[in-house]
Amino acid sequence: MDQSKTQLPHFLYASKFTSAMWKLKVHLVGLIVHGIGIYGFFDVFEYPHSANLTISTLINILAMTEDLPPTLYLQMDNCYRENKNRFVLGFITLLVELGIFTKVKMSFLMVGHTHEDIDQVFSRFSSWLGRKAILTLPKLMTGFECCTTPSPTSVRTSHVWDVAGWIGKSLNKISNHSYPHVFKVEKRDGQTKLFYKKWSTDKVWLETTEQLLMNIPTDAPQPVVPILTKLDLNKLKNDIRTSFSYFKRDEDKKWWEEFFEELNSFESTSETSETPWPLQQLITNAKKRDHEIIIEQQQQDDDNEVTDLSDEDEPIPPIIVGTKKTSTLKSNGSVTVGEMVLLNLQEFCNEWPQVAQVVEIEEANSTCTIHWYKVQNQPTGSHVLSL
Template identity: 35%
Template sequence: MKACEKPSKYMSMILDGMDQHVTQLPKPLTNSKSMASMWKLPTHITGAIVHGRGQHVFVDINEVPHDSNMTMNVLLQVLLKYPSLPPVLYLQLDNCVRENKNRFMFAMCCMLVELQIFRKIKMSFLPVGHTHEDIDQFFSRIAQYLRKRNVQTIVKLLRLIKEAYKKLKTTTERLKNMFNIRDWLMPSIAPMRHHTQHHVFRFTLNEQGKAVMHTRQWANMTKEWTECDKTDNINYIIQSHPEGIPDLVPLCFIKPDLATFEVDIKKMEKFPWMKSDHLKEWGDFLQEIKHQKENPVAGVFPIHELVYGTNQSHDVSQDPSHVSDNQSEFEALQMSQPDPVQIGPKRVRREKMQLLPGNFVAVYTTKYKHHWPQIGEIVSVNESDITLNWYNATYTGYCSPAFLQNNGKKEKWVEDVNVEDTISDPFKLTKASKLPVRIVEVLKVQQERLNIDLQRSISV
């Protein structure tokens, strides 16, 4: 592996999360009936292996969401542990859109390149069903080691994890605060589509000093990189660097029910494996959590530390395209060439529909000013009027024909409306007989323009 052979040029890192059922605390060696009924504190382990350099474990108690914010925070914390970073980073992640394969992670990589923390970043995702990597072995050794021991506290959990993996440079720590990098980046990021079809992404600088992304469907299928497709003259994933620093992710203690845990932990003093020192540690831990929630302390933003704390001088003019590739073992998985990743708003390719019978249209007539939305199916059209079959409709519910009672008989509610009263283009209902999303958006804009009170509006 290049990262092990040439650590001054390459860094290789893999990030993943561990199965949580093994690390509920306290965890006795043998579970009794009385212990089984007590509430245990769920803990979550995020691991990172920096090949040839070290192993790093971060533990949380589910007080923060496990999303892209966690991945980005852990990535930055791991990078801070190495004062001298090489110019190229190889990053391997689980193929999960919520946590990893999303525009926030891509924007973070763009920032690391534009700030010249790295000259090139290559991010790879393994296909579903082929994700057994060295980090899974790392987690397996931890799980096996913990099963054979009493784990009374978080402090002991962190110590046992280091003992389980007897390699140098293994660190363990509790992930206390997370920066809300996702919301901080969001206003500066362009929309993106088709990125889930690709599994390898490369981030480099162009001549203008902006980070650009190229993709491959699989790592070793071809040496050619696919350029992103751009829309509305939006050429880059991150348009500008956000100002200031992100806020902290708010702590949420609904999943970790600390009130119940505080009561149950006191009952565990009757067990011989739970010593007074362990109970004191839990008491200190719960006090620390309460203080952390009431008085959050952000600290220094890791990107600032990486920018001002490293002395990187990467030659950005070097050709970053030379990556050694072997014959892909996943060649059978490439059934068709994926669409290029699209940066910018979604292209809308649809023909404008006409005012023809069978199509639907939204209108607004003062006669029914307390009825919203006013939706009808076109029955016929003449020069100035259209005949509509009124429909019951809501923004999110099903649409159904409206009826009138005429001499005790139920008849479709059909009425002529002036063409000038239409407030939307003609459209078709969805397969589920609902309003299309674009029509709902139009109606909401029109509702605000017409100052319609939705609370007292009803369907026609």
């Protein structure tokens, strides 16, 4: 999405001053978790837009997902700096190595064809901004949630980890990975391997000669300290406060003053809030999922076993060579006195099958006497049949 459209304050009608004033740049990362929801992660350029931001956003959204699937499919922008790089490939390899996923497939669109389903959400948000004046970040995030259906979820990016510095020491060197458009990571023969192909329509997967992930990092990555150098805080304060004359609500002015105090606290300290690295939570969720899959599979096996035994005990009909004879008897070959039966007698072959009742059975002669009921233009009567 064009990041200039999310700059704050966003005025519906621009004057000479508001067009030239220094504004707060707001960065939006959009994600669609198919079947679950749409998410927008907002930051104010206090974090570098690198692989760290991409991986931190990915692991945060995975931690928010209650039921992890066995296979993870990723569709990402074809951007080397943020997405298609050694660290992102190494991280998805780690997810498979730790058993969080059995397979991860990551795809990129070809150059010039970057219109993905998330772009439709950005288009709706852009259209919504064209009709509204948005002066603060909370109202911008609320607007994102109102711009389309189903309603997206806005998240303020507050935790980014230095995953590149953490996992980089455990990764092998890699080159030429900018050419393929599809990657796949899965275990083969007990080893986590990286496969790739140029296009999704290619039938043959190519395999790297060596493993990308050489070992599993044992510690946790350090949080990234927010940096405000890109904001030009002094100029931002002056221009925002000058623009207060265009603000109708005091609550919007109050938010900006509180926001400036928050930025001052960032500048005065280099400490970051203690936030647990979510990887262990993902491992726990994956173990729970795998256990449930095993229990479900065992139940299916038990059901199949009962069904198989039942099928084996059932008698099978004899193989008939030649013309199959029509039997008037039950499948077990027996009739009882008083039972109602259907007859298809030769003398009434052009009529509907007759309904009859078994009157007598002579086992010695293998015959039975039946009484059939009225047939068209024929009286009722008795008939002897051979069993």
